[in-house]
Structures are given as C-alpha cells and as structure tokens.
Amino acid sequence: MNAIRELSLDRQMLTERLEKVAIGETVTYAELSEVIGREVRMCRHLLYGAMHTLQRDNHMIFDTVMNVGVKRQDDSGIVAGGDAYIRHIRRTSRTGARRLSCVDSFTDLPPDRQIQHNANMSLMGAFTSMTRRKKRKELESRVKEAQDKLSLAKTLELFQK
Secondary structure, three states: OHHHHHHHHHHHHHHHHHHOOOOOOEEEHHHHHHHHOOOHHHHHHHHHHHHHHHHHHHOOOEEEEOOOEEEEOOHHHHHHHHHHHHHHHHHHHHHHHHHHOOOOOHHHOOHHHHHHHHHHHHHHHHHHHHOOHHHHHHHHHHHHHHOOOOOHHHHHHHHOO
16 A cells, blocks of 8 residues: 555656646656656656646646656647657558458458458558548648638548548
8 A cells, every 4th residue: 555655656746846847848867766766767657647647737748858858848849749649540550450451261250340350441441541641731731721620521521532
C-alpha cells in the first residue's frame, strides 16, 4: 500500500514541476530526477502520467527531447506533431492489413470471423488510402478553401473520388 502512495506522490510532484514550465522551455531528465529523488527514466510511467494529467486538465503538451528531457510545445509545435500521428496510423494500418492477409484458410473461419476479417481489411485499406500524401494535400486544399474544419460528410466525400 505504501508503494502506491509513493508512486502517486512522485507523479504529483512531477505534475507540479511540469505545470510551471513555460511554453518552449525544456526540463532536463536530471532536474526531473532530482524532483522525485530517483532516475525518472527508470520510472517513465510517472513522467508520462504527469504529462497526461497536464494535457487533460491544463491543455499543456510536452514532447520528449531525446536524451535531454521534455519540452512544452507551443501551438505550432502541437499542430506539427499531428503529422507523426498520421504517419503512425498509416504504418499501423498497412502492417495490420499485411498481417490479416496471412490468413491461410479464410473459408475455414467461422462466419463472424470472416466478417470481422473483411471489415478490418476494409477499414485498414481506407486508412491507408486516406493518409496518402496526395489525398492529404487535396484535403488541405479543401480546408484552405473552406477556411475551417470540414464536416465528416465533406471529408469522406473528398475520398470518394
């Protein structure tokens, strides 16, 4: 029981330290380790938990700076970070589709698994298609024309071409 309170206290201490970070400022792992009295990289879950709390409650976004620490992002950095998520979705959907294509005996699967297989392949194909560079450029062009976010219907309409 004591260990859980200790971890919670460490996370709270990290949250309080990160809450004071100015936009664009980097806090080193050494400084964060000093705050909790142990190597923060050996208990990253505490740091990530603190970062998650600040994102949820204070809309503060932190990204890691390799071998240095964490940096509080400005609005431009937050937007630029979205590209990494799109690339991740594309890679993951392509990997998932390749794995699903390894099913040897589709006809031997129960009907519910066949449906699940085909639905997943369809979604992964759609993700892969939608995240192509050419499609993203078309989407950006439409958003620029609209001067706002597009509705789901209008976004999907773009991908039907």
